[in-house]
Amino acid sequence: MIDAIWRDRLDAVALASGLATSDHPRLATWVRDLSDQYNRAAFPVRWTPERIAARLHFFLPRDAMKVATALRDVPLPAGDGPVEVHDVGAGIGASALGVVLGLRARGLSRPMRLQLSDTHAAPLDLAGRVLRGLPGVELDTKLSRPEIVVYSNVLAEVDHGRPEPARIEAHARMLRAQAAGLVLVVEPALRDCARRLQAVRDRLVAAGVPVLAPCTHDAPCPMLRRDTDWCHDDLPVDLPPWLHPVARAAGLRWQGLTYARLVLGEAPAPRPAFRVVAPPRDSRGRKERLLCGSLDGDVLTWVDRLDKHASQQNGAWDDLARGDGLDLSPAERRVGRETVVTRTG
Numbered sequence: 001m002i003d004a005i006w007r008d009r010l011d012a013v014a015l016a017s018g019l020a021t022s023d024h025p026r027l028a029t030w031v032r033d034l035s036d037q038y039n040r041a042a043f044p045v046r047w048t049p050e051r052i053a054a055r056l057h058f059f060l061p062r063d064a065m066k067v068a069t070a071l072r073d074v075p076l077p078a079g080d081g082p083v084e085v086h087d088v089g090a091g092i093g094a095s096a097l098g099v100v101l102g103l104r105a106r107g108l109s110r111p112m113r114l115q116l117s118d119t120h121a122a123p124l125d126l127a128g129r130v131l132r133g134l135p136g137v138e139l140d141t142k143l144s145r146p147e148i149v150v151y152s153n154v155l156a157e158v159d160h161g162r163p164e165p166a167r168i169e170a171h172a173r174m175l176r177a178q179a180a181g182l183v184l185v186v187e188p189a190l191r192d193c194a195r196r197l198q199a200v201r202d203r204l205v206a207a208g209v210p211v212l213a214p215c216t217h218d219a220p221c222p223m224l225r226r227d228t229d230w231c232h233d234d235l236p237v238d239l240p241p242w243l244h245p246v247a248r249a250a251g252l253r254w255q256g257l258t259y260a261r262l263v264l265g266e267a268p269a270p271r272p273a274f275r276v277v278a279p280p281r282d283s284r285g286r287k288e289r290l291l292c293g294s295l296d297g298d299v300l301t302w303v304d305r306l307d308k309h310a311s312q313q314n315g316a317w318d319d320l321a322r323g324d325g326l327d328l329s330p331a332e333r334r335v336g337r338e339t340v341v342t343r344t345g
């Protein structure tokens with residue numbers, strides 16, 4: 001999705017901006033430092049050239065992949081003119097790049113017009129350098145009615161320090177005020193960020209806003225019942241090999257892609273019947289998945305399949321990852337030999 005040519009592109013952006021290139025011996029230290037800031041929610045981050053270089057050479061490609069995969073199963077914008085996208089809190093452009101990559105990966109060939117905004121304007125110059133020159137992509141300062149609005153790794157910073165209930169209300173109001181075909185929110189897969197997003201989702205559902213993903217129903221979020229749960233994706237998508245050395249040296253993972261997401265639409269759209277919301281549990285002779293979706297009067301159920309019942313129809317059960325959507329026919333607590341399991345994204 002984001003091949004090695006991007007290392008050269010980002011190095012060219014770094015050189016043009018007076019920043020260190022990706023072969024700098026201290027890059028991994030800077031990546032580690034910035035990761036610690038994010039994990040401690042030490043906002044606002046004080047931006048130094050070293051941290052900006054870390055963002056450019058590591059977080060940008062990684063976070064672009066998160067945004068791109070978060071679009072894997074949502075309805076594509078219809079029409080034939082340019083797709084208009086507003087990236088709120090665009091930073092140095094990772095999220096806008098992710099939308100471009102995600103829509104292209106879905107086969108959308110329409111041109112794209114991007115608006116980037118941020119309360120902190122300095123990084124937007126860098127974003128322009130990252131995005132300018134992408135085929136079929138134009139940067140625009142103001143769009144009248146974007147089809148897609150994206151907030152990626154932004155809510156973690158918005159209203160930081162306010163009491164949690166007020167913050168949840170404010171985020172719900174802010175997202176609800178967006179008039180767009182699709183509003184995509186991506187947040188770190190951290191407990192507090194994900195649970196806040198789930199609470200925002202409950203407010204929006206109560207206000208009648210159509211939620212397209214990750215939810216499979218409009219009942220209160222069952223992943224809020226226990227403090228120890230948080231809804232997030234953990235996709236078996238590794239970072240590209242050229243990012244492995246810096247990830248390894250910084251003590252960060254390159255295997256798998258984790259994030260919490262929320263996708264809002266203007267109108268309801270078909271959703272999968274179930275989504276996997278916990279790590280798969282495989283034991284001797286049995287594979288269990290915790291599914292969010294209506295089954296036997298609840299919306300959170302462990303469903304299993306005995307290995308002796310594995311068949312061609314239910315083969316998709318083996319490889320389901322946390323975050324995958326699926327349909328089950330018939331929908332029962334135990335997947336049988338005849339049950340058809342269809343992964344939907």
Ligand SMILES: C[S@@+](CC[C@H](N)C(=O)[O-])C[C@H]1O[C@@H](n2cnc3c(N)ncnc32)[C@H](O)[C@@H]1O
Nearest residue numbers: 063089090091094095118119120152153154157
């Ligand atoms: C961690 S960066 C994320 C950048 C980019 N979206 C990404 O995914 O990599 C968060 C950005 O949100 C911006 N931000 C914080 N509060 C904001 C607000 N209320 N409105 C717009 N941008 C905001 C910050 O200035 C920062 O550039």
